[in-house]
Amino acid sequence: MLDYGLDMSGVERDLALPDLVAEGDELDALVAAQTDWSKPTPAAGWTIAHQIAHLASADANVLIAVRTPQAFDAVLKQAEAAGSQYADLDAAEGAAKPRSVLLEQWRTGRTEVAAALRDVPLGHGFPWYGSQLTAALMVPLRLMETWAHGQDIFDALDVSRRPTNRLRHVASLGVLGRELSFYAAQLPTPAEPFRIELTSPDGQAWVWGPEDALQRVQGSALDFCLRVTQRRSRAETDLMAVGEDAQKWLDIARVFL
Numbered sequence: 083m084l085d086y087g088l089d090m091s092g093v094e095r096d097l098a099l100p101d102l103v104a105e106g107d108e109l110d111a112l113v114a115a116q117t118d119w120s121k122p123t124p125a126a127g128w129t130i131a132h133q134i135a136h137l138a139s140a141d142a143n144v145l146i147a148v149r150t151p152q153a154f155d156a157v158l159k160q161a162e163a164a165g166s167q168y169a170d171l172d173a174a175e176g177a178a179k180p181r182s183v184l185l186e187q188w189r190t191g192r193t194e195v196a197a198a199l200r201d202v203p204l205g206h207g208f209p210w211y212g213s214q215l216t217a218a219l220m221v222p223l224r225l226m227e228t229w230a231h232g233q234d235i236f237d238a239l240d241v242s243r244r245p246t247n248r249l250r251h252v253a254s255l256g257v258l259g260r261e262l263s264f265y266a267a268q269l270p271t272p273a274e275p276f277r278i279e280l281t282s283p284d285g286q287a288w289v290w291g292p293e294d295a296l297q298r299v300q301g302s303a304l305d306f307c308l309r310v311t312q313r314r315s316r317a318e319t320d321l322m323a324v325g326e327d328a329q330k331w332l333d334i335a336r337v338f339l
Contacts, residue, residue: 098221099200101248105225106192109232112241119181123238124313128173130238133231134188135176136169140227141191144220147208148198154209161211195224212339222251226337230311237313245283245304252337253280253303256310257290259337263310267334272297272327280306297325299332310335 113119119131128136147154161168176184199217207214215223229252236243257278264271277295280288280303288303299306305319309332316332323329 095199095204095218095221098225098251099196101251102199102221102225102228103192103196104246105228105232105248109228109235110189112232112239113235114185116239117181119177119184121238123234125234127170128234129177130235131177131181131184132173133235134184135179136173137228137231138184138188138191139172139176141188141195141224144195144224145191145198147210147215148202148217151208158209158211192224192228199224222255226252226255226311229307230313233308233311233313247282247284247286249283249303249307250288252307252311253288254290255337256306256335259310259335260331262339263331263334263336266336266339269330269334272331274325274327276328276331278306297323297328297331299323299328310337312336 113130113134116130119134120129122129123133125133143154143157146157164171176187179187199221202208202217204218205216207216209215210220225248229248233243257276260276261271274297275292275295276297276299277291277293278289279298279300281301282288282303299321300323301319301321305314305321308314309316309319309321312335321332323332
């Protein structure tokens with residue numbers, strides 16, 4: 083199940099595409115300068131090579147879904163057969179490739195994904211894991227995953243990462259993924275509206291939800307994105323919540339199953 087209930091326009095997709103490209107380019111500059119991709123990252127058992135292999139594999143699957151959707155059934159069957167080990171096994175297979183080969187594969191794949199998502203008709207749906215998606219949603223999802231796995235690599239290398247306003251796409255998915263968070267935790271989705279107030283990297287206010295909502299979350303956009311992508315625990319962030327449901331959400335927040 084992956085349903086963010088999004089109704090995104092072509093304008094929003096076109097605005098997000100350059101940010102998706104920029105996110106990949108930033109991570110590329112970091113990893114291309116590293117000759118040793120065997121360094122472990124915060125994800126248990128995953129090296130830098132595993133992280134890049136995962137991104138490259140996901141891009142390849144996006145291209146299958148968009149270009150030959152009928153062939154995506156084979157991808158789903160492979161994932162079903164591997165079960166909870168699917169991501170680990172898939173990443174390990176890619177990580178075993180020579181660094182230069184894996185880097186070129188990732189570069190080529192993400193370039194083709196950006197072009198494919200730019201050209202696909204806005205209302206055209208294509209299969210994904212447990213859902214039907216459109217390019218309008220896949221673009222920020224690819225950006226979110228690139229940013230999140232990139233964070234693992236930045237952390238592994240102990241390199242400071244300057245947050246950018248590209249985080250708006252990740253934060254939006256985090257807000258829209260509230261229902262997903264409660265679903266994954268096997269909890270009923272709160273019916274009461276939420277108000278989310280985040281401070282962007284350049285000091286702007288990013289807000290969602292009615293101003294008079296009793297359930298409220300406040301903090302920096304960076305910490306919110308780190309939390310919903312599960313790169314930081316709640317205690318490691320500056321996030322504050324008012325209301326029982328808002329408190330629970332920060333405990334279980336996620337943007338993926």
